[in-house]
Amino acid sequence: GQQVMQIPQYQHVQEGEDFTTYCNSSTTLSNIQWYKQRPGGHPVFLIQLVKSGEVKKQKRLTFQFGEAKKNSSLHITATQTTDVGTYFCAGPRNQGGKLIFGQGTELSVKP
Amino acid sequence: GAVVSQHPSWVICKSGTSVKIECRSLDFQATTMFWYRQFPKQSLMLMATSNEGSKATYEQGVEKDKFLINHASLTLSTLTVTSAHPEDSSFYICSAREGTVLPLHFGNGTRLTVT
Numbered sequence: 001g002q003q004v005m006q007i008p009q010y011q012h013v014q015e016g017e018d019f020t021t022y023c024n025s026s027t028t029l030s031n032i033q034w035y036k037q038r039p040g041g042h043p044v045f046l047i048q049l050v051k052s053g054e055v056k057k058q059k060r061l062t063f064q065f066g067e068a069k070k071n072s073s074l075h076i077t078a079t080q081t082t083d084v085g086t087y088f089c090a091g092p093r094n095q096g097g098k099l100i101f102g103q104g105t106e107l108s109v110k111p
Numbered sequence: 112g113a114v115v116s117q118h119p120s121w122v123i124c125k126s127g128t129s130v131k132i133e134c135r136s137l138d139f140q141a142t143t144m145f146w147y148r149q150f151p152k153q154s155l156m157l158m159a160t161s162n163e164g165s166k167a168t169y170e171q172g173v174e175k176d177k178f179l180i181n182h183a184s185l186t187l188s189t190l191t192v193t194s195a196h197p198e199d200s201s202f203y204i205c206s207a208r209e210g211t212v213l214p215l216h217f218g219n220g221t222r223l224t225v226t
Contacts, residue, residue: 033214042204043155045214088154098145099215101155 002027004091006102014110019076021105023089030092032065032072033099038085046074046087079109113139115207117218124195124225132190132221134205140185141207145215146178149202161188195225 003026013019023032031050035043047056049065049072056063060083062075076083086104093100114137124130134144142163147155159169159180167180177199179191188207192199202222206215 035214042217042220043206043215044217048214098157098160100157103154106152 002093002100004089004100004102006089006105008105009103010106010108012108012110013079015081016078019079019083019107021074021087021089021107023072023074023102025070025091027094028069030069032069033090034063034072034074035088035090035101036085037088037104041085043088076107079107081109081111083107084109113207113209113216115141115205115216115218117205117221119221120219121222122224124223126196126225127194129191129193130195130223132192132203132205132223134188134190134207134218136186136207136216139207139209141188142185142210144182144188144205144207146180146188146190147204147206149204149220151202155204158190161190163188192223195223197225199223200225 005024007022031048033048034046036046037043047063052069053067054065060077064073086106088104089102090099116135116137118133122130144161146158148158149155157170158173159167161167161180161182163182163185169175177193182188202220204220205218208215
């Protein structure tokens with residue numbers, strides 16, 4: 001079945017270091033979304049990418065959507081302790097449009 | 112921005128009892144709401160899609176008689192975990208969207224512990 005895979009599962013960085021999480025879909029996606037979930041909290045929408053090769057930035061966060069619209073990445077420059085949490089990518093299922101979430105990448109930042 | 116309220120935030124119940132979780136869209140109408148389940152350090156697994164005025168559609172492997180969903184109005188969906196067992200202990204999160212427009216807005220989640 002359709003799958004959305006995300007790596008790595010965990011990433012521990014020193015504050016100030018960069019961080020990247022990668023998302024790969026088994027099928028072409030019409031769009032991809034990224035969510036952040038703080039420890040004990042609920043997922044919060046970050047961004048949606050729609051176009052092939054699209055790149056969007058939100059301050060220190062850079063999001064990319066692959067040319068084939070099957071992969072995506074989230075890069076954080078100079079991480080801060082406030083970046084701690086789990087980052088999920090999600091893509092719509094081919095049938096019905098329901099969102100399929102990746103496994104998430106848990107980011108911890110050591111001050 | 113769109114706000115989804117979920118209640119209760121946490122609940123502890125005894126094995127065999129039923130628990131009802133409410134999900135409300137506070138400032139928009141949601142014809143569709145989604146119920147997810149999340150185990151510790153795992154991803155969100157879609158359990159069912161709640162449709163206003165009609166029956167919910169359940170994902171494969173989810174028991175509809177155990178997880179009762181009612182979407183009585185455009186702003187309220189409820190999930191009832193019937194005859195709860197310890198293995199039902201989990202984090203349940205609802206989400207909603209305005210019409211067919213993404214993104215999803217999530218509730219704060221309900222942490223259910225069955226003893």
